[in-house]
Amino acid sequence: MPPKKGKDAKGGKAAAAKAATSGPPPKPKKIPPPPACFTTEDLARYKEIFRAHDEEGTEKLPLSVIPIMLRKLGFNPKGEEVQQLFVMFLEDDLVDTVEYHEWLFMIEAKLGWGDDFEVAVTKAMGDLAHDDEETGICDLEFLKEQLFNWGETLQEAEFVDWVRLAIKDKTYNVEDGTFNYVKFIENMNAKDERMVKEPINFFKLDQKTLAAMAMAKAQEEREEQERKEAERKAKEEAKRQKMILAGLLPPD
Structure with missing residues (x-):
């Protein structure tokens, strides 16, 4: 059944009034051109x-x-x-x-x-691995221990891919446990899809985190060395005081 004329007319007037008050439809969003720096x-x-x-x-x-x-x-x-x-x-x-x-x-x-990740992460990883001579080679088990205890720490499950990929690209020598971390980082950043679908992101270990880990480690080692030195001096002083009391050394 067709609508009643009165109702239709009323609806038409309402729609016209709404259109008049709402104005023209919004213009579509203008998409900006791509950055000029891109080829x-x-x-x-x-x-x-x-x-x-x-x-x-x-x-x-x-x-x-x-x-x-x-x-x-x-x-x-x-x-x-x-x-x-x-x-x-x-x-x-x-x-x-x-x-x-x-x-x-x-x-x-x-x-x-900027993203100097490869240089920074290599330097920080070398610091963590105690590769003081910068050979690019370290003991993987020792590095693993450091990565499990410093900064935003790794978990065992996260480290599995490290070992798997390191064995696959021959940067980890299973026989002697040595790990060519420099080559490993280069390989991961090369994004070789035959080896991994996307570049490994080092599981939370970006340059800032690794640098912070290295600095924290160095600071803790300095503090530990200072503590040991203070203990050594305290023992020597206690021994000296005993010898003074025993008359073996002249008093100050």
């Missing part, structure tokens, strides 16, 4: 990584995959760095997805911050 080859690579994670074809990705994507570009972002990128390039803290143009600007920002 055509760069953009093709970044788009390929974006599409590989856009499984539903929505042109939007969940926030959780951004750290993984950055690692595939050779970065090793800290959690707070990723959060800073979200603050800088997402509209507000309620947004739970990243669009392609936002992804590009996140890469540009990360490049601007």
Whole structure:
């Protein structure tokens, strides 16, 4: 049955009034051009990584995959760095997805911050392993012990991939337990997909954490040395006082 004329007319007037007060529909969001620093080859690579994670074809990705994507570009972002990128390039803290143009600007920002991860992590790992002569070789069990006890510590399950990959790329000699940590880091940063689908992120061990671990270790060792020295002096002084009381040494 067709609607009543009165009701239809009333509805039409209401719709017209609403349209008049609401104004024209909002303009679609203008997508900014990609950063000028990126070449055509760069953009093709970044788009390929974006599409590989856009499984539903929505042109939007969940926030959780951004750290993984950055690692595939050779970065090793800290959690707070990723959060800073979200603050800088997402509209507000309620947004739970990243669009392609936002992804590009996140890469540009990360490049601007710098990422000397390989150099810094190699130096810090050498410090932890007590590779004082900088040979690039250390005892894997000793390094494992350090990584399990310093900074944001590793767990046994997390270390399994270290051993598996180190054996596979021949940076770990099972017979004598030596570990070529310099070559291991180079291999992981090379992102050889035949060896691992994405570059290993060293399980929480970025350059700042490792540097902090190395500094904390050095500080603790200095404090331990100072404590032992103080104990040694205290014992010597106690012995000297006993000898004075026994008349074996002249008093001060």
